[in-house]
Amino acid sequence: MFLKPNITLLEDKEFYPALDMLERGVKSHFPVVLVPGIVSTGLESWSTSNCSRPYFRKRMWGTTTMFRAVLLDKECWIETMRLDPDTGLDPPNFKLRSAQGLIFKLYWVWGKLIQNFAAIGYDNNNMHLAAYDWRLSFYNLEVRDQYFSKLKATLELAKKVDGKKSVIVSHSMGLSLGLVTLYFFKWVESPTGGNGGPNWVNDYVEAFVNIGGPLLGLPKALSALLSGEMRDTVELGAFGIYVLERFFSKLERADLFRTWGGLSSMLPKGGEEIWGNEFQAPDDSDDTQGTYGSMLTMRSLIKKKENPSESSDIVKVRNHTCKSGVHFLQKHTPNRFSEMLTRNYSFGVVTDEEQMQETKEDRTKWTNVLESQLPNAPDMKIYCLYGYGKETERKYYYAREQLEDEDDDDDDDVEDENQEKRKRFRDKLGGFLRNVFIDSSVSSDKDPKIKSGVHNGEGDGTVPLLSLGYMCVKGWKNPLYNPAGIKVITREFQHQVGPPLDLRGGENTADHVDILGNYELTKDILKIASGSVNDLEDRITSAIREFAAKVKL
Structure with a gap:
């Protein structure tokens, strides 16, 4: 008994619901392409x-x-x-370079899903991994690795071999976030991109399954790129923060993050129209203290010149919305980072067809679902599968230290000043950024979601509900963004805490990463891949429709 492998437990835990579905005749049908995210994409060194x-x-x-x-x-x-x-x-x-193959790190995150695919007949001949270097901007993915050309070839070969269109399954902890796939759709249809023609996506893609995609970005990216901080770093406690700063400081982290052009694709998109203004936000609730619309609240702490260890009263509080927050980031970070953002990304909103047509070949718009249109693929379906019910970073309280006689650069419109003043301003950035930090002392008894300088909201633990669901339940119902009338089906999963010893959160988890082990989500994906989707319709149980109704576009 000791030597004999006990596979019963493995079968019960890892190959269901697929084995149960197999008994009912469900089996592999459409080729599947998996597009992973940061957590599940390994990067291996080829340096010598x-x-x-x-x-x-x-x-x-x-x-x-x-x-x-x-x-x-x-x-x-x-x-x-x-x-x-x-x-x-x-x-x-x-x-x-990105590690290829359905192995190792990918297997920890995608393992349950891969095992269930295998149980209904999939293997590495009809299930493909489209791994990529998530550090690169989308444009550079093609420049350096020909990523989109290879993905196009994979889908074309799959149809040639199997005679069927493919199902693309994209999960986000980072850059797959659906945007890599959506960027690919724009690229492949464009004569300046893949030159696949206006009907290519319709001819080669059966369905796009978007799991936990932050389609409108996330505030967490803003704080990471501004100061190298997020909820994970400020909730370590005073001693933990001290140790982390000594070993790998926030300045070092932010400097590293800003070289990753792909990370910037997750900056919040849509400005105040989506995320709210200084007075209100679509996802505010009755018990929200203040509003989520001021995504960054910046307090200036004035240090006495003669004794910098002492602080005078707080003299200024500035609230930055999504739009002004992204502008603040561009203004107060080195020039080359700001220029990289301008070259690769756009964060606004297009509200009329004429403007949409004028910018349809502008690749910076392809990364923004509010400035570009879905492909001409009326036969394709989009499935938005995501979780909710976990506290998720939505707003930050920042503090800034400055001396009494130090210029207040917040009010200087350095872009309109002369070259010399801009240079002096940029020369001071190192000191400025060193003294900007999430104020972990900010908490609230009235609103328990305000902890350690972070104001949490509704979402899957990483991505706010607004970003997960707005385009799915409302945005893509608008012909401006979905001119082909692609059917969009939204399936929500409410988070339930699993057994304490289960490292993946249990079969009912809706956590952003662990949702790939969710029993019902796995069942839905297998139905899509096998073509058994007759009973898959919208299942919306969160407040996303209420939030979306407050967005006026």
Whole structure:
């Protein structure tokens, strides 16, 4: 009994609901392409420079190798992970590439789903992984790795071999966020991109399954790029923050994050029309203290010049909405980061057809679902599958330290000043950013969702509900954004806490990452891939329709 493998437990836990569905005749049908995100995409080193030789072909992200390198060889790890801040491509002497194949790190996140696909007849001949280097901007994914050309070829070959269109399954902890796939749709139809023609997506894609996609970005990206902080770092407590700052400071983290052009694709999109203004936001509730619309609340703490260790009273509080927050980020970070954002991304809203047609070949708009249209694919279906019911970062309380006689750069419109003043302003950025931080002392007895300088809202623990669901329940019902009338089906999963010893949260979890192990979600995806979707219709139980109704576009 000791030597004999006990597979009963493995069968019960890992291959259901697929085995039950198999008994009812459900089996593999459409080819499947998996588009992973940050957590499940390994990056392996192909560098042969002095410090990186010991890590050749080892995965430098999300593995024990990464943790050893960070602890014992931090400078080499940082140099390996960062991109050239000017080109957004590989820096000299360092090279990382996405790990390919349905293995290892991908398997931890996608394992339950892959096992269930296998149980109804899938293998690596009809199930493909479209891994990518999530650090790169979408444009550079094609420039360096020909990512979209390869994805196009994969879908074309799948149809040639199987005679069927493919189902694309995209999950987000980062950049798959649906936007990689949606960018691909625009690229492949465009004569300046893949030159597939206006009907290509309709001819080769059966369905697009968007799992937990932050289609409108997330506030967490704004705080990470501004100060290298987020809820995870400020809830460590005073001692934890002290240790983290000594070892890997927020300035070092922010500097690294800003070289990752792909991370910037997650900045919030839609401005005040979507995320709210200083007075109200669509997802405010009766018990919300203040409003989520002021995404950043910035307090200036004035230090006495003669004794900087002492502070006078707080002299200024500024509220930044989504739009002014992104502008604040661009204004108070180095020029080359601001220029990278301008080259690659757009964060506004298009509200009329004429403007949409004028900018349809502007690739910076392809990353924004509010400034671009879904493909001409009336036969394709979009499935939005996401969770809710977990506290999710929505707003931040920042503090800024400055001396009594220091200029208040918040009010300087440096873009309209002369070149010399802009240079002086940029020269001071290092000191400015060093003194901007999430104020972890801010908490509230009236609103328990305000903790350690972070105001949480509704979502899946990572992505706010507005970003998960607005386009699915309302935005893509508008012909301006969905001219082909693609059917969009939204399926929500309310989070339930699982057994305490289950590392993946249990079969009813709706956490952003762990939802890939959710029993009902797995069942839905298998139905889509097998073509058994007759009973898959909208299931919306959150307040997203109420939130969406308050958005006036």
